[in-house]
Amino acid sequence: MKRIYLQKAKTQIARPNTIRDINKQIVLNYVRDRSPISRADIARETALQRSTVSSIIDDLYSADLIEEIGIGTSTGGRKPTLLKLKTGVPVAIGVDVTPRETNIAVADLSGTVLEKETFPTSSVADFMSEQILQTVSGFANKYSDCDLEVGISVPGVTDQLVGLVRYIPYFQWRDWDIGNQIEEKTGLTVTIENDANAIALAELWFGREDIRKISNFITVLVAEGVGTGIVFDGQVYRGEKGAAGEFGHMIVGVDAPVECSCGSYDCWEAHASENAMVARYHKLVGRELSFGRNIDVNQLVSLANQGEEHAIKVLNETAKYLGIGISNLIVGLSPQAVVVSGRITRAWDLISDELTSIVERSVRRGLPKTILFASSLGDHPTLIGSLSLVLAKKFASAS
Amino acid sequence: MKRIYLQKAKTQIARPNTIRDINKQIVLNYVRDRSPISRADIARETALQRSTVSSIIDDLYSADLIEEIGIGTSTGGRKPTLLKLKTGVPVAIGVDVTPRETNIAVADLSGTVLEKETFPTSSVADFMSEQILQTVSGFANKYSDCDLEVGISVPGVTDQLVGLVRYIPYFQWRDWDIGNQIEEKTGLTVTIENDANAIALAELWFGREDIRKISNFITVLVAEGVGTGIVFDGQVYRGEKGAAGEFGHMIVGVDAPVECSCGSYDCWEAHASENAMVARYHKLVGRELSFGRNIDVNQLVSLANQGEEHAIKVLNETAKYLGIGISNLIVGLSPQAVVVSGRITRAWDLISDELTSIVERSVRRGLPKTILFASSLGDHPTLIGSLSLVLAKKFASAS
DNA sequence: TTAAGTTAATTTGTTTAACCAACAAAGTAT
DNA sequence: ATACTTTGTTGGTTAAACAAATTAACTTAA
Numbered sequence: 037m038k039r040i041y042l043q044k045a046k047t048q049i050a051r052p053n054t055i056r057d058i059n060k061q062i063v064l065n066y067v068r069d070r071s072p073i074s075r076a077d078i079a080r081e082t083a084l085q086r087s088t089v090s091s092i093i094d095d096l097y098s099a100d101l102i103e104e105i106g107i108g109t110s111t112g113g114r115k116p117t118l119l120k121l122k123t124g125v126p127v128a129i130g131v132d133v134t135p136r137e138t139n140i141a142v143a144d145l146s147g148t149v150l151e152k153e154t155f156p157t158s159s160v161a162d163f164m165s166e167q168i169l170q171t172v173s174g175f176a177n178k179y180s181d182c183d184l185e186v187g188i189s190v191p192g193v194t195d196q197l198v199g200l201v202r203y204i205p206y207f208q209w210r211d212w213d214i215g216n217q218i219e220e221k222t223g224l225t226v227t228i229e230n231d232a233n234a235i236a237l238a239e240l241w242f243g244r245e246d247i248r249k250i251s252n253f254i255t256v257l258v259a260e261g262v263g264t265g266i267v268f269d270g271q272v273y274r275g276e277k278g279a280a281g282e283f284g285h286m287i288v289g290v291d292a293p294v295e296c297s298c299g300s301y302d303c304w305e306a307h308a309s310e311n312a313m314v315a316r317y318h319k320l321v322g323r324e325l326s327f328g329r330n331i332d333v334n335q336l337v338s339l340a341n342q343g344e345e346h347a348i349k350v351l352n353e354t355a356k357y358l359g360i361g362i363s364n365l366i367v368g369l370s371p372q373a374v375v376v377s378g379r380i381t382r383a384w385d386l387i388s389d390e391l392t393s394i395v396e397r398s399v400r401r402g403l404p405k406t407i408l409f410a411s412s413l414g415d416h417p418t419l420i421g422s423l424s425l426v427l428a429k430k431f432a433s434a435s
Numbered sequence: 436m437k438r439i440y441l442q443k444a445k446t447q448i449a450r451p452n453t454i455r456d457i458n459k460q461i462v463l464n465y466v467r468d469r470s471p472i473s474r475a476d477i478a479r480e481t482a483l484q485r486s487t488v489s490s491i492i493d494d495l496y497s498a499d500l501i502e503e504i505g506i507g508t509s510t511g512g513r514k515p516t517l518l519k520l521k522t523g524v525p526v527a528i529g530v531d532v533t534p535r536e537t538n539i540a541v542a543d544l545s546g547t548v549l550e551k552e553t554f555p556t557s558s559v560a561d562f563m564s565e566q567i568l569q570t571v572s573g574f575a576n577k578y579s580d581c582d583l584e585v586g587i588s589v590p591g592v593t594d595q596l597v598g599l600v601r602y603i604p605y606f607q608w609r610d611w612d613i614g615n616q617i618e619e620k621t622g623l624t625v626t627i628e629n630d631a632n633a634i635a636l637a638e639l640w641f642g643r644e645d646i647r648k649i650s651n652f653i654t655v656l657v658a659e660g661v662g663t664g665i666v667f668d669g670q671v672y673r674g675e676k677g678a679a680g681e682f683g684h685m686i687v688g689v690d691a692p693v694e695c696s697c698g699s700y701d702c703w704e705a706h707a708s709e710n711a712m713v714a715r716y717h718k719l720v721g722r723e724l725s726f727g728r729n730i731d732v733n734q735l736v737s738l739a740n741q742g743e744e745h746a747i748k749v750l751n752e753t754a755k756y757l758g759i760g761i762s763n764l765i766v767g768l769s770p771q772a773v774v775v776s777g778r779i780t781r782a783w784d785l786i787s788d789e790l791t792s793i794v795e796r797s798v799r800r801g802l803p804k805t806i807l808f809a810s811s812l813g814d815h816p817t818l819i820g821s822l823s824l825v826l827a828k829k830f831a832s833a834s
Numbered sequence: 835t836t837a838a839g840t841t842a843a844t845t846t847g848t849t850t851a852a853c854c855a856a857c858a859a860a861g862t863a864t
Numbered sequence: 865a866t867a868c869t870t871t872g873t874t875g876g877t878t879a880a881a882c883a884a885a886t887t888a889a890c891t892t893a894a
Contacts, residue, residue, distance in 0.1 A: 037831040039639055039669035040464045041650065046482045050457035052850045052881045058449035059852090065439045076871055083445045085853060090872060113870020114860040240438055251440060252675060264767070268667050270438035275651060275769030276803050283767040288686075368663070368682040368767075370674030404675050432436040435834050451852045451879045458881090475842055484882055489843060512841025513889040 038435075048435075056092070059084060061433050063092045067102050067119050068146075068431060074108060074116030093119065100125065100183075101145065101430070121145050126179045127430070129172055129224070130422035131188040131214075133157060134231070135206045135260050138164070139419045140171045142179065147242045147420065147427055151175070161209045168214060169221055176222040186218055186226045187425030189234040189418045191259065194278055199228055205297035206260055227425040232257045232281055234421025235413070236265025236272045239375050241428050242420055244412040250372045254365055255411070257418075258358065258378030261297055262305040264365065271432075284309075288360050293319065307357035310379065316350045337383045348386060355380075355387035359394030366395060366406045377411030384410040437834075447834075455491070458483060460832055462491045466501050466518050467545075467830060473507060473515030492518065499524065499582075500544065500829070520544045525578045526829070528571055528623070529821035530587040530613075532556060533630070534605045534659050537563070538818045539570045541578065546641045546819065546826055550574070560608045567613060568620055575621040585617055585625045586824030588633040588817045590658065593677055598627055604696035605659055626824040631656045631680050633820025634812070635664025635671045638774050640827050641819055643811040649771045653764055654810070656817075657757065657777030660696055661704040665768065670831075683708075687759050692718065706756035709778065715749045736782045747785060754779075754786035758793030765794060765805045776810030783809040 040048065059082075066078045075093055079086040096102045100122055108116040123144045132139040134157065141152040153171050158164050176184060190212075192204035199215030215228045229237070236255040239247050247253060255265040262284040266273040273280050284305035285298055292306030293315040306312060310333045317336055340347035362374055374395075380387065391408055413420045439447065458481075465477050474492055478485040495501045499521055507515040522543045531538040533556065540551040552570050557563050575583060589611075591603035598614030614627045628636070635654045638646050646652060654664040661683040665672040672679050683704035684697055691705030692714040705711060709732045716735055739746035761773055773794075779786065790807055812819045 037670060037827060038834060039650070039827075040461055040830070040832050041648075041669060042461075042464060042468055042480070043648075045461055045465070045480060048457075049461055049481050049483055050454040050881085052454065054454055054457070054881095055449040055451065055851060058447075058453070062439055062441075062444055062448055065441060066444070069441055074871075081441070081444060082448050084448055086872065087854085087874080088852065091851080110861050111870070112862055112868080114858095114872075116871060249440075249442075251438070266768075268672050269670070270440060271436060271668070273667050273768075276771045276805075277769070279769035279803075281767070282769065285766045286763055364685055365767075367684045368680070368764075369665075369672075370676070370678035370681065372675045404678075406675075428436060428438075431439070433439050433834075435437060435832075449852085451850095453852095454880060473842075478842095485843065486845080486883085487881065490880085509890050510841070511839080511891055513843075515842060 056095075058433065059088070060092050060095060061431070063089060064096055064101060065431055067096070068121050071120035072105050072108070072118035073120075074118055076116055123148060124150070126150055126175075126182045126184060128423045128426035129175050129184055129186045130419055130426070131168055131172065131186065131218075132416065132419035132422045133164070133168075133188070133190045134418060135191060138168065139416055140168065140175070141419055141423065142175050142184075143423045143427070145427065145430065147423060149419075149423075152419075159207050161207070161212050165212070165214055165217055169217060172218055173222050176224060184224055185426040185429075186222070186224050187234070187422040188215060188218075188226065188228045189231045189422035189425070190228070191231045191261070191263070194228045194230050196228060196274075196278055199226055201228065227429075229421070229425055230263065230265075230278060230281070231259075231418045231421060232263030232265040233272050233274060233278065234265075234425060235263075235377055235411070235417050236267050236281075237428055238413055238417060238420040238424040239265075239411065240267055240270070240272065241424050241431065242413065243375065244409065246407075247373060247375060247409060247412075252369075253371045253373040253375060254369060255375045255377060256358070256362060256365075258308065258310060258376065258380045260309060260311055262309050262358075262361070266369070267371075283361065283365060286361060286364060288357065288364065304357070304361040308354055308361060312357070313350055313354045313380070316353055317346065320350060321346050333379050337379055340383050340386055351380070351383055351386050352390050355390040356394060358387075359391045362391070362408075363395050363397065371406055372404070373407040373409055375409045375411050377413060377417045381410040455494075456833065458487070459491050459494060460830070462488060463495055463500060464830055466495070467520050470519035471504050471507070471517035472519075473517055475515055522547060523549070525549055525574075525581045525583060527822045527825035528574050528583055528585045529818055529825070530567055530571065530585065530617075531815065531818035531821045532563070532567075532587070532589045533817060534590060537567065538815055539567065539574070540818055540822065541574050541583075542822045542826070544826065544829065546822060548818075548822075551818075558606050560606070560611050564611070564613055564616055568616060571617055571623075572621050575623060583623055584825040584828075585621070585623050586633070586821040587614060587617075587625065587627045588630045588821035588824070589627070590630045590660070590662070593627045593629050595627060595673075595677055598625055600627065626828075628820070628824055629662065629664075629677060629680070630658075630817045630820060631662030631664040632671050632673060632677065633664075633824060634662075634776055634810070634816050635666050635680075636827055637812055637816065637819040637823040638664075638810065639666055639669070639671065640823055640830065641812065642774065643808065645806075646772060646774060646808060646811075651768075652770045652772040652774060653761075653768060654774045654776060655757070655761060655764075657707065657709060657775065657779045659708060659710055661708050661757075661760070663764070666770075682760065682764060685760060685763060687756065687763070703756070703760040707753055707760060711756070712749055712753045712779070715752055716745065719749060720745050732778050736778055739782050739785055750779070750782055750785050751789050754789040755793060757786075758790045761790070761807075762794050762796065770805055771803070772806040772808055774808045774810050776812060776816045780809040 079089045103122045105120045126142045138157045141149045193202040201212040215226045251270040257263040264281040264283040285303045288304045292301045294311045296303035296306035478488045502521045504519045525541045537556045540548045592601040600611040614625045650669040656662040663680040663682040684702045687703045691700045693710045695702035695705035
């Protein structure tokens with residue numbers, strides 16, 4: 037049940053083709069989710085007429101979105117022709133900027149990465165712009181016969197309307213105009229989004245099956261900072277100007293091991309981020325043990341997985357604060373699940389007990405239990421996030 | 436952009452009449468919002484054909500939702516016939532249960548209360564059920580020729596699917612079956628909802644104009660406890676089993692003046708509720724000054740408005756904690772506005788400065804400013820909330 | 835005061851895309 | 865070999881949009 041806003045009425049009214057648009061999208065989602073599937077199966081499940089389904093399938097086939105994959109087995113009558121999403125054809129370019137490295141990839145409708153390039157992220161914005169522009173337009177030229185769009189994920193505040201990165205705390209970049217630059221050079225449509233929101237979108241469309249079935253959940257991205265993405269009723273909630281999900285700056289306790297990117301020492305981010313984790317380790321073992329330089333998060337997690345007790349202690353401590361923040365979110369938003377992503381989840385076995393026990397304290401009488409998951413998006417969740425910005429548009433409903 | 440869930444596909448596919456359903460709803464909203472308005476005006480604003488609008492208006496007229504109000508002035512040609520919502524006809528019964536009193540009212544499509552009965556709320560659930568049943572069925576019989584539905588607002592956790600009140604902390608009622616009892620006795624459809632969520636719905640549809648135009652906001656209800664209602668994208672976010680918005684149990688500080696309904700002393704509710712306010716006053720002035728009995732919130736607010744310094748101090752202190760919680764919500768959810776309701780808002784002039792200054796600290800660089808409002812729903816916001824549960828259904832879009 | 839121009843609302847016919855029913859194609863079961 | 869099933873297509877019907885013409889009712893200017 038949703039309020040109708042009259043300002044947008046001209047785009048909201050239903051035209052004769054609105055019916056087809058809606059049903060086309062539903063049928064496409066069936067092909068995506070249940071493939072291989074026959075026309076008759078879709079008709080049964082949607083309660084559309086078989087003739088209507090056939091007609092819609094013709095449309096989708098012409099639009100190069102689906103293909104026939106073969107003939108199925110009979111169940112007492114004519115054999116069904118089976119359908120699936122058209123794969124192997126590039127449809128999305130994803131640009132994933134993280135503080136350490138930048139990944140640019142080309143993917144097909146199913147989200148499968150067909151080609152990928154990686155380079156270290158430089159702290160000089162103009163230099164980065166140039167490198168990204170070069171790679172993206174390289175892909176665009178190579179696949180100029182395909183109908184491509186570009187999605188960009190960055191660790192900061194974005195403005196989707198004007199295609200601008202407002203602020204990236206890690207590099208202190210302000211008003212980085214990468215979106216428009218790509219649009220101008222390649223002519224492709226560009227969508228830009230905060231990393232945590234992009235991950236939320238990726239979990240919604242490409243995450244593990246038990247999450248894709250859920251319509252209300254929260255993603256927590258533990259990286260240099262802590263970002264949260266909120267999925268509400270099957271859509272990512274962006275808030276005013278896409279600034280929602282900044283629960284990283286929620287106050288959870290004093291005297292954090294590191295300063296938050298906002299300057300304070302009492303934010304959740306200052307207690308539970310990778311930076312906090314690294315700082316805890318140095319405080320515990322002294323700097324000399326870690327080769328005089330800062331230990332890498334990967335090394336820290338590996339040490340813990342190998343059983344090094346200091347590393348384990350640090351992970352547990354970090355998990356505790358992660359849990360406190362998560363339990364605040366659960367109390368307030370009552371999501372069906374919370375999905376944690378970031379390198380810390382490589383030691384999921386070591387932290388899940390601590391997390392679960394803290395989170396369970398927040399379960400209130402009579403309320404359903406919120407499930408905790410580690411992300412299943414793999415080693416580059418934000419890259420999948422950037423691709424999702426393009427792919428989700430193909431499958432999502434307009435409203 | 437919203438995910439399509441295949442489980443519900445059978446109810447989501449578009450039929451030929453889906454077009455009409457959508458456009459009918461949009462036209463009805465124009466009549467509601469812009470009345471008096473002519474058919475030609477609606478056609479211009481929606482970009483529907485004038486013939487289509489006329490046909491839809493005929494439908495709405497037959498359904499008794501609108502009426503002609505007269506002839507407008509010419510702007511150079513034929514005079515327009517002006518339309519408005521049909522008023523004066525009962526369509527909703529609202530049942531508003533608060534710890535002190537219970538209000539039951541009948542309202543028309545515009546939300547205007549046509550008739551109202553009030554009685555004190557008893558702590559005995561069965562007795563309350565009987566009183567409510569009697570009053571509601573009285574109204575139902577009196578207006579048996581009208582197409583009525585019932586909305587119920589309660590200060591606790593509700594389960595809309597089975598029509599049950601799961602838990603009311605104030606009275607410690609569990610599984611109070613009032614919804615089904617009314618349905619059985621009267622045959623009317625009943626919708627049950629938590630008070631804070633009902634208020635959010637009321638603000639969305641019947642609140643002040645500057646709020647109705649906003650699609651993302653949060654309502655904070657300060658009563659015996661503190662409840663929050665979240666409006667995302669023009670719809671009330673209920674969370675899993677309607678348990679969202681329990682930010683009252685967010686941890687904001689230690690040593691609250693009263694115990695929270697959940698038993699702890701560090702919840703927001705324990706710092707910022709009416710109960711906390713009353714406890715602060717007693718601690719400050721001593722019990723004897725307030726006639727040996729607990730001072731009433733109304734009295735406390737009146738004293739403050741008259742300039743009594745202790746009362747003012749208490750209100751300021753309470754506003755401080757209210758502000759801390761609100762600023763956490765703003766950081767995390769980035770709403771366009773926060774609407775405060777409850778008796779404390781009768782002293783809005785005394786608390787708004789304190790609130791605003793705390794909230795402004797949470798405004799982060801580059802983010803739009805969140806506006807703070809006192810509710811404009813009047814003295815019985817939860818009653819309007821209960822009526823909204825019925826009325827919003829008439830105007831909202833299905834998806 | 836008549837003719838010309840405007841605006842409002844309705845009527846008539848066309849198009850889209852759903853539904854339904856009948857049917858051909860391609861199988862299985864007795 | 866015959867009867868039944870299942871899949872997918874074809875042709876006719878219906879709902880509701882659009883588009884254009886028409887009627888209604890009014891204002892303005894010669």
